[in-house]
Amino acid sequence: MLLKNNGQKVLGLIIAIILLLLFICASIIYGYTDTTWKMALNAFQHNNGSNEHLVITTVRLPRALIAAAVGCSLAIAGVLMQTLTKNPLASPDIFGVNAGAGFAVVIAVTLFSIGDLQAIAWIAFAGAAAAAIGVYIIGSVGREGLTPIKLTLAGAAMAAMFASFTQGFLVIDEAALEQVLFWLAGSVQGRKLEILLSVLPYLIAGWGIAFLISSKMNVLSMGDDVAKGLGLNTVMLKIGAGIVIILLSGGAVAIAGPIGFIGIVIPHVARAIVGIDHRWVIPISGLLGGILLLLADILARYVIMPQEVPVGVMTAIIGTPFFIYIARRGFNAK
Amino acid sequence: MADAIETKNLTLTYGDTIIINELDLRIPKGEITVFIGGNGCGKSTLLRSIARLLKPRTGAVLLEGSAMAKMSTKDIAKRMAILPQSPLAPEGLTVMQLVKQGRYPYQTWLKQWTEEDEEKVNRALKATGIQDLKDRTVDSLSGGQRQRAWIAMTLAQDTDIILLDEPTTYLDMTHQIEILDLLFELNEKENRTIVMVLHDLNLACRYAHNIVAIKNQKIHAQGKPEHVINCNLVKNVFDMECEVTIDPLFGTPLCIPYGKGRCIIKRAEVGNG
Numbered sequence: 001m002l003l004k005n006n007g008q009k010v011l012g013l014i015i016a017i018i019l020l021l022l023f024i025c026a027s028i029i030y031g032y033t034d035t036t037w038k039m040a041l042n043a044f045q046h047n048n049g050s051n052e053h054l055v056i057t058t059v060r061l062p063r064a065l066i067a068a069a070v071g072c073s074l075a076i077a078g079v080l081m082q083t084l085t086k087n088p089l090a091s092p093d094i095f096g097v098n099a100g101a102g103f104a105v106v107i108a109v110t111l112f113s114i115g116d117l118q119a120i121a122w123i124a125f126a127g128a129a130a131a132a133i134g135v136y137i138i139g140s141v142g143r144e145g146l147t148p149i150k151l152t153l154a155g156a157a158m159a160a161m162f163a164s165f166t167q168g169f170l171v172i173d174e175a176a177l178e179q180v181l182f183w184l185a186g187s188v189q190g191r192k193l194e195i196l197l198s199v200l201p202y203l204i205a206g207w208g209i210a211f212l213i214s215s216k217m218n219v220l221s222m223g224d225d226v227a228k229g230l231g232l233n234t235v236m237l238k239i240g241a242g243i244v245i246i247l248l249s250g251g252a253v254a255i256a257g258p259i260g261f262i263g264i265v266i267p268h269v270a271r272a273i274v275g276i277d278h279r280w281v282i283p284i285s286g287l288l289g290g291i292l293l294l295l296a297d298i299l300a301r302y303v304i305m306p307q308e309v310p311v312g313v314m315t316a317i318i319g320t321p322f323f324i325y326i327a328r329r330g331f332n333a334k
Numbered sequence: 335m336a337d338a339i340e341t342k343n344l345t346l347t348y349g350d351t352i353i354i355n356e357l358d359l360r361i362p363k364g365e366i367t368v369f370i371g372g373n374g375c376g377k378s379t380l381l382r383s384i385a386r387l388l389k390p391r392t393g394a395v396l397l398e399g400s401a402m403a404k405m406s407t408k409d410i411a412k413r414m415a416i417l418p419q420s421p422l423a424p425e426g427l428t429v430m431q432l433v434k435q436g437r438y439p440y441q442t443w444l445k446q447w448t449e450e451d452e453e454k455v456n457r458a459l460k461a462t463g464i465q466d467l468k469d470r471t472v473d474s475l476s477g478g479q480r481q482r483a484w485i486a487m488t489l490a491q492d493t494d495i496i497l498l499d500e501p502t503t504y505l506d507m508t509h510q511i512e513i514l515d516l517l518f519e520l521n522e523k524e525n526r527t528i529v530m531v532l533h534d535l536n537l538a539c540r541y542a543h544n545i546v547a548i549k550n551q552k553i554h555a556q557g558k559p560e561h562v563i564n565c566n567l568v569k570n571v572f573d574m575e576c577e578v579t580i581d582p583l584f585g586t587p588l589c590i591p592y593g594k595g596r597c598i599i600k601r602a603e604v605g606n607g
Contacts, residue, residue: 219438222427225387225418230491231411231439276426 002273009274016287020068023294027064028056031301035060062193067297067311068290069196070188070256071266073203073248075289076210078263079270079281080241083221087148088326091263092128092249095151096158098258100131101250102184103162106169110176117198121254125202128250131158132242186259186312188297199251206247207286213240214278221276259312261319262289268326292318336399338363338495338527339384339414344393346376346383353379355551356393361544363398363494366521366528368538371548372572377531378419378499380548384529385416385497397495411439415488419499419531423472429483430468433458436490458489462516478509485516496520498530502537510534514541535572539563539586547571563587 003009028040033055040060043053074092081090081097092098104127108114114123135158139151166184170177182190219232227234252259266289267281274280296314303309339361346354353376361367361384369377382388384395386402395402402410415436423432436458437451459465462482467475472483481501488496501517502510518541520526532538538545539559547554547562549571555562568576568589575592582588 215441219435221424222432222435223418223421225382225416226421226435228387228407229385229411229416229418230435231406231408233407271426276424277431 003275009280012273013280013283013287016284016291020287020290020294023291023298024064024068027067027294027298028060030298031055031060032306058192059190062191062196063188063297064294065193066191066196066255067188067293069200069203070252070259071262071289071291071293072286073206073252073289074259074262074293075266075270075285076207076282077245077248077252078289079267079278079285080210080217080245081263082267083217083278084238084241084245085146085148085151086221086223087151088268089152089264089323090155091261091267092245092252093258093260093263094159095135095155096131096160096162097128097135097245097249098253098260099159099162099166100129100134101125101127101253102258103127103166103169104130105254106166106176106180106184110169110173110179117195121199121202121251124254125246125250127162128246128253131162132246134158182310183257185310186257186315187310188256188293189308189311191255195255199254202247203251206244206251209240209244210248210282210286211279213237213244214282217241217278217282218276221278257312259293259315261315261323262292264326265319265322266292268322336363337361337396338398339529340396340399341380341384342394342396344380344383344395345391346379346388347391348379352391352551354383354548357551357553359546359553359556361527361529363527364521364525365543366518366530366541367544367546368542369529369531369546369548370533370535370538370571371554375548375571376551377546377548381416381497381499381529381531382418385414386410387416387418408439411491411493413493414495414497415491415493416497417484417488417499417501420503421484423480423484425471425473427472428468429459429464429470429472429475429486430455432472432483433468433486433490436487436492439491454492455490458486461489461520462486476509477505478512481505481509481513482516485513489520493526495527495529498528500531500533502532502534510537517541535563535568535589536581536587539588540581540584559587563589565589 003012025037029035029037033052035052035056039052040056043056047053047057078091081092081095082088101124104123105120108120108123114120135151135154138154140146216232216237219227219230220234220237224234266285270281270285270288274284293311296318297311300309300311300314337360341357341359344354344357345352369381371377379388383390386407397410397414433455437454440451459468462485464479464482464486467479472480475483501513505513514537517528521528542559544557545559545562546556547567554571555567563578565576565578568574577590579588579590
């Protein structure tokens with residue numbers, strides 16, 4: 001643990017907030033269209049309708065805010081899932097929650113031409129919930145009940161299944177493929193601010209509840225029996241945390257498509273910095289998740305300029321080596 | 335005096351398998367009670383059910399006369415602590431953080447951490463002799479130290495009743511005695527009611543005021559070790575031939591099993607005695 005006492009942790013939190021704001025600014029300024037921070041300032045104060053000003057207010061700003069919100073949500077969902085399942089590999093993407101939400105949205109948008117943003121959000125929640133409940137049920141079947149290994153296998157199977165469904169469906173329907181391909185790879189680009197605003201209330205609710213249950217999550221992390229013995233209502237807490245996970249991952253997918261690796265990587269980084277107390281891990285993870293996605297999205301603009309790499313690909317490039325590291329360490333430790 | 339714990343017509347099942355059948359049990363206040371029995375006889379299951387970790391199929395568990403099913407789980411946690419079998423602390427948790435969790439039942443949204451909490455935590459660390467380890471992580475401790483840390487957590491909970499499921503499992507002989515001495519002292523000095531599952535019959539006889547032998551989903555015998563432990567009981571409960579003699583140091587029953595092994599004295603008869 002990098003930061004030892006509460007004073008250092010408060011400082012770390014403040015630095016993370018400042019970094020997040022800096023990266024939001026950087027995301028607004030840097031990119032293919034050459035802009036400066038002065039231009040950005042002008043664009044918000046007296047917008048003259050120039051190309052640069054339009055790019056800043058209608059493209060870059062939504063993009064930056066979406067990256068921050070989505071990164072934050074996926075990271076917090078990852079923390080809750082890892083504690084809930086006692087599994088260091090748990091995250092919305094590995095356990096198929098993102099894929100479930102993604103499949104639901106693809107079907108809704110292409111097959112039923114649903115365009116209403118609120119409706120898409122709820123469809124994403126439903127898809128996330130179906131995948132999460134599916135993983136839980138499959139992982140619980142059998143004599144010894146829910147074990148981390150069975151849960152991981154069930155999650156991997158669920159992720160593969162929904163991804164295959166989506167692919168199979170898109171192979172049949174080529175027009176639909178064009179419509180959703182970039183979204184499916186995970187991207188925060190080309191999204192309007194309205195999309196974020198329609199989902200934001202659910203995300204804020206998710207962040208808030210996650211923070212409120214953080215000290216209860218500490219108790220739960222000591223094991224179900226110990227937690228129940230200490231008078232924690234574990235069933236209620238698990239249902240609550242499950243709802244938060246569904247809101248945050250479903251909401252993130254509805255906005256940006258299934259973006260991987262933030263949910264698994266960030267909680268581990270956060271714990272390395274502030275230790276295992278959820279009252280610190282949850283807010284720090286949220287901030288770091290936003291920072292990582294902003295960073296990945298800025299890099300995505302420069303890798304093959306003037307083309308852009310989907311940000312989901314960027315997070316995968318950053319996340320894969322880390323994932324292998326955690327997988328080796330996590331299973332050796334047990 | 336009211337019993338600390340009483341079960342009435344308690345039936346416990348895993349799926350359709352009956353583990354404990356219509357059990358009536360009274361656990362006296364201020365004493366050390368030890369559950370004994372063969373593997374899979376249901377003694378741990380019974381303890382878990384008393385600790386409300388397992389819902390009974392039928393019947394009820396009473397805590398000082400009132401039905402636990404009707405009490406709030408947090409209120410129960412202020413009166414009864416449970417240390418499950420081989421609990422696992424999350425990686426990186428410090429001893430201090432672990433012991434502090436024992437105060438969870440006393441915390442509310444408004445009242446987070448008080449001086450009383452601090453004092454109870456310090457007392458628990460002191461009683462278990464682990465003040466010097468409080469900044470170490472639990473996973474870096476030896477087995478005996480780790481078990482002390484967990485017991486400190488249940489002490490911080492500040493309850494009259496403490497339940498422990500095999501608190502000496504995986505510990506070497508020195509640490510087994512150390513842990514049992516600690517529990518014995520807590521009972522002597524602070525009059526706490528202690529209920530535990532133990533595998534070592536001889537240690538059970540030495541430390542328990544009250545033994546509950548479980549066999550065939552029922553209580554086979556209950557009472558003071560010196561009254562209930564004899565070779566007939568061991569034969570019935572554990573299905574094992576033995577001699578029961580007297581512990582030369584403590585005078586409590588001492589069970590010496592028959593079986594194979596090197597015999598270096600002349601013996602009149604072996605087994606079936």
